[in-house]
Amino acid sequence: xxVAPKEIQTFRDDFTYSNSLDAxxxxxxxxxxxxxxxxxxxxxxEPKGGExxxxxxxxxxxxxxxxxxxxRALVLKSMPHRCLAMDHMELACWDMIERSMVSLANxxxxxxxxxxxxxxxxxxNKLLGINDQFIFGDSTTLPxxxxxxIGRQLQGDFAILDQRDGDLFLxxxxxxxxADWSLAFDTGMSFTQWHGPVPMAHSEGIFERALKYLTxxxxxxxxxRLNWTLTVNARMDTSPETYHEWGYERTTIxxxxxxxxxxxxxxxxxxxxxxxxxxxxxxxxxxxxxxNDIVSNPEWATRLYRVMKTLPEPLINYKGLARYHSTVVDxxxxxxxxx
Amino acid sequence: xxxxxxFEVKSRPVYQPIKKRNPSLQHVFIVAGEMPEDMATTYxxxxxxxRTLILVSDSEKAKKxxxxxxxxxxxxxxxxxxxxxxxxxxxxxxxxxxxxxPEQIKLCAPVEQYRTVYCCHCYHFSTGVTHSPATCxxxxxxxxxxxxxxxxxxxxxxxxxxxxxxxxxxETQELS
Amino acid sequence: MSVDSIAVTVAAIVQVAPAIREFTLLPIDxxxxxxxxxxxxxxxxxxEHKVFKNAYSLISHxxxxxSYRIAIRRQDISRGGSLFMHENxxxxxxxxxxxxANMFAPQWFAKKHVLIAGGVGITPFMSxxxxxxxxxxxxxxxxxxxxxxTGAYKDELAKTLGARYRGYDSDTGERCDIAALFAQRMLGxxxxxxxxxxxxxxxxxxxAESGVPASAIHYEAFSAPxxxxxxxxxxxxxGQVIAVDAQQSMLEALEAAEVAVANLCRGxxxxxxxxxxxxxxxxxxxxxxxxxxxxxxxxxxxxxxRAISKQLVIxx
Numbered sequence: 001x002x003v004a005p006k007e008i009q010t011f012r013d014d015f016t017y018s019n020s021l022d023a024x025x026x027x028x029x030x031x032x033x034x035x036x037x038x039x040x041x042x043x044x045x046e047p048k049g050g051e052x053x054x055x056x057x058x059x060x061x062x063x064x065x066x067x068x069x070x071x072r073a074l075v076l077k078s079m080p081h082r083c084l085a086m087d088h089m090e091l092a093c094w095d096m097i098e099r100s101m102v103s104l105a106n107x108x109x110x111x112x113x114x115x116x117x118x119x120x121x122x123x124x125n126k127l128l129g130i131n132d133q134f135i136f137g138d139s140t141t142l143p144x145x146x147x148x149x150i151g152r153q154l155q156g157d158f159a160i161l162d163q164r165d166g167d168l169f170l171x172x173x174x175x176x177x178x179a180d181w182s183l184a185f186d187t188g189m190s191f192t193q194w195h196g197p198v199p200m201a202h203s204e205g206i207f208e209r210a211l212k213y214l215t216x217x218x219x220x221x222x223x224x225r226l227n228w229t230l231t232v233n234a235r236m237d238t239s240p241e242t243y244h245e246w247g248y249e250r251t252t253i254x255x256x257x258x259x260x261x262x263x264x265x266x267x268x269x270x271x272x273x274x275x276x277x278x279x280x281x282x283x284x285x286x287x288x289x290x291x292n293d294i295v296s297n298p299e300w301a302t303r304l305y306r307v308m309k310t311l312p313e314p315l316i317n318y319k320g321l322a323r324y325h326s327t328v329v330d331x332x333x334x335x336x337x338x339x
Numbered sequence: 340x341x342x343x344x345x346f347e348v349k350s351r352p353v354y355q356p357i358k359k360r361n362p363s364l365q366h367v368f369i370v371a372g373e374m375p376e377d378m379a380t381t382y383x384x385x386x387x388x389x390r391t392l393i394l395v396s397d398s399e400k401a402k403k404x405x406x407x408x409x410x411x412x413x414x415x416x417x418x419x420x421x422x423x424x425x426x427x428x429x430x431x432x433x434x435x436x437x438x439x440x441p442e443q444i445k446l447c448a449p450v451e452q453y454r455t456v457y458c459c460h461c462y463h464f465s466t467g468v469t470h471s472p473a474t475c476x477x478x479x480x481x482x483x484x485x486x487x488x489x490x491x492x493x494x495x496x497x498x499x500x501x502x503x504x505x506x507x508x509x510e511t512q513e514l515s
Numbered sequence: 516m517s518v519d520s521i522a523v524t525v526a527a528i529v530q531v532a533p534a535i536r537e538f539t540l541l542p543i544d545x546x547x548x549x550x551x552x553x554x555x556x557x558x559x560x561x562x563e564h565k566v567f568k569n570a571y572s573l574i575s576h577x578x579x580x581x582s583y584r585i586a587i588r589r590q591d592i593s594r595g596g597s598l599f600m601h602e603n604x605x606x607x608x609x610x611x612x613x614x615x616a617n618m619f620a621p622q623w624f625a626k627k628h629v630l631i632a633g634g635v636g637i638t639p640f641m642s643x644x645x646x647x648x649x650x651x652x653x654x655x656x657x658x659x660x661x662x663x664x665t666g667a668y669k670d671e672l673a674k675t676l677g678a679r680y681r682g683y684d685s686d687t688g689e690r691c692d693i694a695a696l697f698a699q700r701m702l703g704x705x706x707x708x709x710x711x712x713x714x715x716x717x718x719x720x721x722x723a724e725s726g727v728p729a730s731a732i733h734y735e736a737f738s739a740p741x742x743x744x745x746x747x748x749x750x751x752x753x754g755q756v757i758a759v760d761a762q763q764s765m766l767e768a769l770e771a772a773e774v775a776v777a778n779l780c781r782g783x784x785x786x787x788x789x790x791x792x793x794x795x796x797x798x799x800x801x802x803x804x805x806x807x808x809x810x811x812x813x814x815x816x817x818x819x820x821r822a823i824s825k826q827l828v829i830x831x
Contacts, residue, residue, distance in 0.1 A: 046517050058516050088623060164622060165730065182459050188491040189350065196350025197487050207349075216779050216787050218616030219548050220518035240459040240498050244480065247502030276577060278551035278620045323503065364726045414700040415726025438626045438703020440730045 002052040005065035005111075005127055011177075012071070017234035017288070023063055024293050028054050030226040030266050034306035036315070038201040042213065045222035045270050054268060058103040058222065059154060060285055061111065065127060068155045068177075071236050075176035076148070079241060081184050085147045085160070085172035092160045093146035093172060094137055095274035096281050100150050125153055147174055156268075156285035159183075161191075163278055166215055170194050177236035177286050179229045179265060180243070180320065199314040214271065214280060222272035229319045230328070231265045234288045238265075253324035258331045259292040262324065264304070291331065301335035308332060348486035352428075354448035357381050363417040363443070364389060369405060369430060371395035371422030375447045378421050398426050405430060409437040421447040425455040425466070425493035432491060452514055456484050456497040464494055470511050472500040484514060520559070520611045521545055526582065528606055531667035532660075535635055536601055537574070537586040540610065547580045552643040553619035553735075556583065556612040557781060560599050565763070566771065567596040570781050572709075572735075573615060574641035583612070586667055588635035595762060618785055619709070619735040621646070626703030628654040629696060631718055633710020634665040639735060640709065641668065644676075655679050657696065659714065661686045693718055697725035708734040712802075736784065736802060740764035743798065746822040750774065751793050751830045765817035765827075774831070776817060783819035790815055795827035 003023065009016040019027075026049075048055040054062075075082055085093055101123055105114035113124045119136045130153070134141040142149045151158055151174030160172040168191040175183040186194045191211050192202075201207060217223070231238055232249040253261060270283040295301040308329050316325050357377040359366070366385045368378065370392070382390060393408065395401035412418070418434055420427045427446045434444055454468045456475075463477025471484035475497065482497035489496070501508050523540035531537045550573055560567040575584040590597045604610070619639050621628060628647065630640045637658060647654050656676060660666035662684045669682050683691040696706070706727070708718045715736045722732050748757040748765060759768040766788055769776050778788040783801030792815050799809045801816035808814055815827070 044517050163620070164624070182496065184462070185457055185459060185487075185489055185492075185496050189489065193350040193488075193490075196348045197485070202349050212786075216616075216618075216785065218614050218779070219550065220614035222516060240496070244460050244499045244502045247499070248504070250503050275549045275615070276551055278617050362724065362726045409702070412702045414697070414702055414704050414731070415728075416702065438624075438701070440728045442728050442730055 002056075003063040005061070006063045007066065008070045009064070009067045010071075011067065011234055011236040011288075012074075015233050015235070017064075017067065019289055019293055020063060022052070024289065024296060026052060026054050026062075027287055027289050027294075028226060028266050028268050029294075029297075029300050029303075030228045031303050031307050034303065035310050036307045038198075038204070038206055042210070042223040042225045042271075045224040045272070054285075054287070055224070057107040058270070058272075059100065059107070059283065060268070061104070061108055061155060065155055068236070069128060069152065072152060072174075072176045075237055076152075082176050082239070082241070083145075083148045083151060083174040084183065084187060085145065086162075086187070089160055089162060089172040089277075089279070090139060090146065091137075092162065092274050092277035092279035092281075093150075094139075095277050095279065096158070096160060097146055097150045098136070099272065099274065099281065100154060128153060147172055154283075156283055158284065159282040160274070161280040161282060163215060163280060167191055168211065168214060168280060175239070175284075178239050178284075179227070179231075179267065179286075180238055180240060182240045184241070197318070199318050200312070217271070217273045217280065219273045219275045222270055224268060224270045227267040227269060229265050230321055230324075231263045231288065232261055232324070234263055234290070236286065236288070250320065250323045253327050255327055255331065258324070258327050259295070260290060262291050262328055263288045264291065264294055291328070295332075295335055298335065298337075301332065302337050305329070305332035305336045348488075350488050351486045352424075352446075352488060352490070354446060357419055357445050357447055359384050360417040360443070360445065363415050365413055365416040366390040367393065367408070367412065367416060367418045369393045369395060369401075369418060369420045369422075371398055371401065371426050373421075373450070375421050375450065378419055378447050381419060395422065395426075398422070402429065402433070406433055406437075409434055409439075412437070412439070417443050417445065419445045419447070422449070423451055423453060424449040428490050428493035432493075454484065454514060455492075455494040456482060457489070457492060457494040458482055458497050460499060464492070465497070468495075468514070470513055472509065472511065473497065481508065483509075518545070518614050520613060521547070523583070523610055523612055525604060525606055525608045525610065528604070531586055532665050534589045534664040535586050535667045536589070537584060537667070538600070538604070540583045540585070540612065541581070543609070547583060548614060549578045549580055550615035550642070551617050551620055552577055552646045553621065553639045554615035554617040554642065555619075555639070555780075556585070556615055558585070558600075559611040560596060560604070562595070562599050562603065566767065567599055568767065568770075568781060569596040572619075572638035572642065574638050576645050577642050578645070586635065586638050586641075588665065616779055618780055619707075619733065621707070622705050622733065623650070623652075624703075625705035626653065626701060627705070628652060629700075629704060629706045630654060630656045631659070631691075631693075631696070631706065631708045631710070631714075632656065633659045633708075633714040634661070635667070636708075636710030636714070636735075637665075637667060637672075638709070640707070643707075655681070657691055658682045659691050659710070660684060694721045694725065697722055697727050700727070705731050705733065708732070710736075712736050736782075740767075740781075740819045741800065743821040746824070747826045748822075749794075749826055749828045751828055759821070764819060765815070765821065769817060776831070778818055781818045783816050786816070788816055788818050790817055791830040793828040793830045796823040797821075797827065798823045 054060045101114045104112040111127050115122045121136050122133045124131050157175045161168040162171040173183045266287045268285040272281045359381045420430045456465045456468045458475040461478035465476040472481045475482050480499045483500035485496045487496040522543045526541045527539040529537045555570045555572045557570045571585040587597050587600045589601045663686050672680050683689040708715050715734045742761050745760050757772045779785045786803045797815045798821040800819045
């Protein structure tokens with residue numbers, strides 16, 4: 001049974017965020033092997049893991065829904081440009097509205113409902129108390145710009161990629177919980193360009209293969225992959241824009257607080273072809289789990305120790321872990337079943 | 340965030356030597372500063388009825404002239420641009436907005452190494468940056484200048500170099 | 516969450532030109548998705564023990580989810596897919612189609628779109644028109660056909676497009692001056708060609724001569740697998756031997772033997788089905804590999820290419 005959204009907790013300041021036992025059980029632990037390496041690692045986005053799993057539905061709504069929507073609203077209030085869409089992306093944004101509303105209404109009928117009379121759509125989001133009607137495709141009939149309107153009702157960041165000339169361009173997005181990248185700076189970049197700063201993967205041809213695969217995607221066959229990093233505290237907004245506010249936290253990790261303060265941050269990325277616009281919708285659904293909670297699963301504890309121990313230096317640096325990586329490894333060493 | 344000193348950041352432009360694009364019927368040369376040697380050679384190889392030279396002394400004023408001239412270009416035109424990095428990309432973006440395709444726009448490797456840096460904290464663009472870290476002209480933060488480049492803004496990404504530990508400031512290095 | 520195949524019923528069949536038939540397809544248990552201009556679906560046709568799979572452009576309005584329409588030219592010299600559609604499919608029959616995929620989408624940043632259609636190559640442009648109009652884009656359509664065989668929709672197009680449409684019936688001596696299409700064009704003009712390979716080549720060559728940038732030319736060449744001499748495929752990893760008969764493509768033979776190979780266009784242009792070849796001489800029939808790659812003989816496109824040797828060892 002899927003846990004219902006609970007009361008609002010915070011991802012900043014007092015960090016009241018917590019994971020229930022159910023949340024821990026369903027957490028998308030991202031390491032299939034003891035050695036971590038970048039790979040294309042995409043698989044069809046098919047239901048997996050049974051009822052309540054993070055892979056059960058097209059979009060995952062969980063106990064943190066209200067907390068995340070609250071956090072998103074806070075970010076957009078102080079930095080509205082964390083959501084932007086270039087003019088030519090309007091049709092793609094409407095494609096995303098349709099895809100999201102149809103699947104949410106279908107998958108969570110207790111929270112969402114959608115009815116359509118031709119172009120006249122009626123949408124209800126019971127969790128946020130939203131009851132709106134609008135003309136599909138006519139942005140003037142929505143209370144906010146299309147991407148912002150739907151993005152404020154979905155967990156996770158979203159990027160919409162325009163496909164042209166056999167390449168993908170980051171031309172729209174709502175990015176309030178990034179793992180350290182700037183939508184404002186990266187807007188308009190091509191696939192290879194926005195992945196520019198990622199070490200090691202380019203020479204292995206990973207992005208070239210991924211681009212070939214993605215540009216050939218038809219409608220109706222979404223794919224998914226997992227990405228990960230570590231974050232200090234349950235902070236959703238680890239953007240370059242606010243780095244001057246949270247950067248210092250990386251110096252506050254000690255052997256005493258490492259298990260409680262260091263979080264494994266996993267992104268479940270879902271990519272789906274938008275039908276009318278031919279754009280790709282890129283969902284970046286973020287899950288945060290403290291080391292304390294991770295090690296409650298002995299297999300995860302051992303696996304995480306081994307991955308951290310063997311993580312190559314360029315990746316340690318790129319993911320911003322240098323200051324506390326050895327403290328994490330030391331802490332996790334007690335869980336290694338080999339010794 | 341860590342400075343990317345170990346490897347080539349793939350968003351950093353790599354410039355090819357300038358060659359004449361055949362069989363383009365119109366060749367326009369836009370030069371801010373000195374005309375580089377490979378561009379001069381290409382210019383000489385163009386029929387003088389098919390080539391135009393625009394010498395730019397004031398980049399800001401020139402932008403308007405270039406926009407006007409671009410509207411008169413034909414589908415087979417080629418434009419060759421020389422100047423500092425943010426200027427050449429500004430022109431490239433302008434020409435692209437007018438409908439030019441990448442193969443029609445030839446950019447010369449900038450001679451000087453100064454960069455325009457975008458501060459991700461205050462969104463200001465600091466020009467003429469030659470060293471990293473550099474002080475942001477907008478918020479005065481000390482910025483690490485990365486090699487992550489945006490063609491749209493003609494600038495490199497900068498972030499506060501000592502956000503984690505105010506006392507931890509790397510040695511100033513000349514950018515190359 | 517994932518759709519592999521959509522079952523549809525043939526609701527109507529209309530002869531829209533002497534050699535072209537239009538099929539209207541209705542969904543059965545799954546709604547149809549809207550699609551982007553230039554999309555195609557792959558239709559599976561089952562004839563006794565053979566499965567034909569051909570890609571056909573969708574010609575219906577991209578936002579119309581009540582039905583899809585495709586138009587197929589009868590090709591007498593072929594492996595039989597179009598013949599099958601023309602002779603064996605009747606109203607009420609069920610077919611299976613893939614969800615739409617698109618390899619020929621318009622370049623929406625173009626200042627002007629010049630569409631050049633040859634014969635049945637008019638089909639992808641039919642789905643371009645509603646969106647070109649919705650965006651108030653500047654465009655022209657040049658339709659080259661032979662009224663004794665093709666020319667589907669010419670009257671409707673002339674009527675609705677007015678001055679933006681020019682038709683050229685070579686059966687009555689009308690010829691399109693293709694070189695003239697490139698003269699006096701403004702920056703940002705893009706050209707789209709769909710039709711036989713010979714037309715595509717002619718347009719590309721003339722465009723290059725006029726100094727038009729290669730990336731301003733977009734094309735979808737209609738090539739379907741052609742019959743050839745039978746040969747065997749050997750799967751390197753398992754040693755399995757799969758016979759490819761004269762009428763079958765390598766891809767179809769692999770699929771019939773339940774060896775999955777990623778594919779998209781099934782016409783030798785997209786590169787999706789590329790397989791490494793360990794041994795054997797390839798008969799390259801695709802438009803994807805470069806001259807050098809074809810000469811090297813290490814990669815084959817099983818959707819259209821075949822073997823000159825009796826056997827081809829595929830490294831999969």
